[in-house]
Amino acid sequence: MRILRAIFGHGSGRIGGVIVGIYLLIAILGLLGLTPHNPITQYRIDRLHPPSAAYWMGTDLFGRDVASRLMAGIGQSFTVAFFSVAFAALAGTILGLAAAWLGRRWDGVVMRVMDVLLAFPAILLALLIVTVAGPGTWTSVIAIGIVYTPIFTRVVRGPALSLKAREFVDAARTFGSSSSYIVTRHLLLNLVAPLTVQVTLALAWALLTEAGLSFLGLGTQPPAASLGLMLSDSRNLMETAPWLMIFPGLTIMISILGFNLLGDALRDILDPRMRRAPA
Amino acid sequence: MNYLMRRLATFPLVLLGVSILVFVAIRLVPGDSITAMLGTEAGLLTPAQRESLAAYFGIDQPWFVQYWRWIGGILHGNFGISVTYGRPVLDVILERFPLTLELAVLSMIIALAVGMPAGIYAATHSEKPSDLGVRIVAMVGQSTPSFVLGLLIIYTLSAGFGVLPAMGEFAPLWQDPLRNLSQLILPAITLGFAFAASVTRISRSAMLDVLGDDYVRTARSKGASARSVIWRHALPNALIPVVTLSGIEFGYLLGGAVIVEQIYALPGLGRMVLDAILQRDYALVQGAVLFIAFNFMIVNLLVDLAYVALDPRIRLGEQ
Numbered sequence: 001m002r003i004l005r006a007i008f009g010h011g012s013g014r015i016g017g018v019i020v021g022i023y024l025l026i027a028i029l030g031l032l033g034l035t036p037h038n039p040i041t042q043y044r045i046d047r048l049h050p051p052s053a054a055y056w057m058g059t060d061l062f063g064r065d066v067a068s069r070l071m072a073g074i075g076q077s078f079t080v081a082f083f084s085v086a087f088a089a090l091a092g093t094i095l096g097l098a099a100a101w102l103g104r105r106w107d108g109v110v111m112r113v114m115d116v117l118l119a120f121p122a123i124l125l126a127l128l129i130v131t132v133a134g135p136g137t138w139t140s141v142i143a144i145g146i147v148y149t150p151i152f153t154r155v156v157r158g159p160a161l162s163l164k165a166r167e168f169v170d171a172a173r174t175f176g177s178s179s180s181y182i183v184t185r186h187l188l189l190n191l192v193a194p195l196t197v198q199v200t201l202a203l204a205w206a207l208l209t210e211a212g213l214s215f216l217g218l219g220t221q222p223p224a225a226s227l228g229l230m231l232s233d234s235r236n237l238m239e240t241a242p243w244l245m246i247f248p249g250l251t252i253m254i255s256i257l258g259f260n261l262l263g264d265a266l267r268d269i270l271d272p273r274m275r276r277a278p279a
Numbered sequence: 280m281n282y283l284m285r286r287l288a289t290f291p292l293v294l295l296g297v298s299i300l301v302f303v304a305i306r307l308v309p310g311d312s313i314t315a316m317l318g319t320e321a322g323l324l325t326p327a328q329r330e331s332l333a334a335y336f337g338i339d340q341p342w343f344v345q346y347w348r349w350i351g352g353i354l355h356g357n358f359g360i361s362v363t364y365g366r367p368v369l370d371v372i373l374e375r376f377p378l379t380l381e382l383a384v385l386s387m388i389i390a391l392a393v394g395m396p397a398g399i400y401a402a403t404h405s406e407k408p409s410d411l412g413v414r415i416v417a418m419v420g421q422s423t424p425s426f427v428l429g430l431l432i433i434y435t436l437s438a439g440f441g442v443l444p445a446m447g448e449f450a451p452l453w454q455d456p457l458r459n460l461s462q463l464i465l466p467a468i469t470l471g472f473a474f475a476a477s478v479t480r481i482s483r484s485a486m487l488d489v490l491g492d493d494y495v496r497t498a499r500s501k502g503a504s505a506r507s508v509i510w511r512h513a514l515p516n517a518l519i520p521v522v523t524l525s526g527i528e529f530g531y532l533l534g535g536a537v538i539v540e541q542i543y544a545l546p547g548l549g550r551m552v553l554d555a556i557l558q559r560d561y562a563l564v565q566g567a568v569l570f571i572a573f574n575f576m577i578v579n580l581l582v583d584l585a586y587v588a589l590d591p592r593i594r595l596g597e598q
Contacts, residue, residue, distance in 0.1 A: 012418070116293055119293055119297050119572040120534075120571075121534035124534055124571065127553060127556060128556060131556045212537075216537065231430065238438075239438055242434060242438065253424065256424070261418065
């Protein structure tokens with residue numbers, strides 16, 4: 001509750017929070033199929049219809065309602081983004097804590113593997129994984145999840161290492177606390193703040209990467225709606241039907257903007273060292 | 280020096296990891312490269328023909344033999360033959376690389392030329408309307424995917440001015456510099472926009488940070504002019520995070536900008552890798568990924584060394 005109040009007391013947090021809230025609502029409606037029209041029904045008589053009362057954002061080449069497809073697409077993108085970030089955060093936290101706590105050889109092995117993953121440009125690694133496993137929604141989840149795991153591992157390992165050297169951890173050890181208790185109770189709890197910030201910003205990247213993959217035809221497969229694919233399909237019809245490009249483009253942009261604003265606000269709120277220089 | 284040596288020593292290890300990962304991954308892709316190369320014509324091959332083709336590309340051997348040969352070849356400068364191009368992999372990569380390098384350099388020039396002045400301006404006008412304006416533009420810029428911006432630029436040009444970006448055969452810089460620049464300027468702006476936004480944000484916050492430091496206050500109280508405080512005292516220290524960010528971003532751009540190259544139909548490294556993956560061109564994917572990873576690591580190392588140059592207090596490798 002306190003954190004919500006802090007977010008809404010923060011200029012960009014308020015805007016980001018409202019944007020993300022609206023998108024979440026649309027995503028749920030889209031996933032439940034509560035759209036103005038069926039997103040894959042083809043109203044052939046109304047092909048390439050400009051925005052109107054019946055079709056708020058117009059129709060595409062096959063006469064499908066763009067607004068409904070956007071809603072379904074947002075549902076799709078958010079599903080991929082949330083699951084992939086959950087995957088990366090979970091895997092990264094476990095690996096980062098293990099590396100920091102077990103130290104020595106474990107630390108070396110885990111961090112070298114992360115170096116290998118980080119040596120790939122993100123989209124290239126995602127492309128490779130998607131091609132191996134075949135394009136699709138869940139493949140995108142795994143691919144994006146693996147791509148962002150090293151970032152979470154680093155975010156967790158650094159602070160965990162310095163926490164490990166602090167007196168209260170020594171004290172807990174002296175009292176006979178078990179390793180698992182110290183790791184979850186003393187290390188993990190102190191890492192919640194940086195992790196929350198990272199999760200919010202990672203959601204913005206995940207939305208971007210998902211849109212990129214489906215733009216290249218390697219994400220969600222047709223006829224299911226996806227924002228990247230809608231944008232990619234709009235390229236040949238840009239002059240006759242600009243609404244096919246403008247609406248999906250703005251939709252992707254504003255969703256990323258929302259998470260970036262929220263992430264920035266959370267960083268200001270949760271990391272006192274950043275307060276001097278709100279970015 | 281010691282640090283440099285230790286960092287360089289980890290290179291082979293990481294590259295070995297990258298090589299194993301990409302080698303295994305590309306072989307897990309369903310389908311084989313001969314069918315991908317010949318398409319429907321592959322059905323006309325006799326088993327003997329197929330075997331001799333496989334032997335020619337060395338893909339008839341067990342995977343560990345293939346891996347061993349590949350690594351052995353690389354150590355002798357031989358990256359293998361591309362199935363799609365029928366030419367040495369390194370030749371194909373080096374043919375595509377100049378475009379990617381040029382695009383990365385142009386984007387970085389745009390990003391620094393726009394982002395740094397904007398960031399410094401915002402920091403020195405902190406909490407005024409102009410600062411807010413810069414921050415809003417930077418935030419929107421950072422949230423605009425390159426493919427959305429690219430399509431918007433093309434649409435605005437074609438719908439508003441009736442012109443299309445210069446496409447067609449790509450002209451290398453040394454053959455036709457004017458045509459080359461006209462082909463690359465829009466892709467560079469597309470990539471440079473979000474990059475400039477990040478540079479703006481980081482320069483602003485780094486500058487604000489430094490301007491609040493005691494030594495800057497001392498300089499001010501000793502009567503140094505505002506200009507000298509910003510340029511001589513604050514800027515060198517504020518540059519450190521800007522260098523890090525630009526370096527990392529530049530390293531990524533050297534890997535090729537798959538989507539922007541796709542939108543503007545540019546024959547860069549990114550599209551080559553995408554096509555090679557889709558064509559199951561094992562040797563080309565492996566060689567290109569190794570090449571990209573190597574460049575990325577070199578750039579990161581240079582960024583670390585730039586730290587030391589900018590801030591003599593930092594001693595690398597001491598933590």
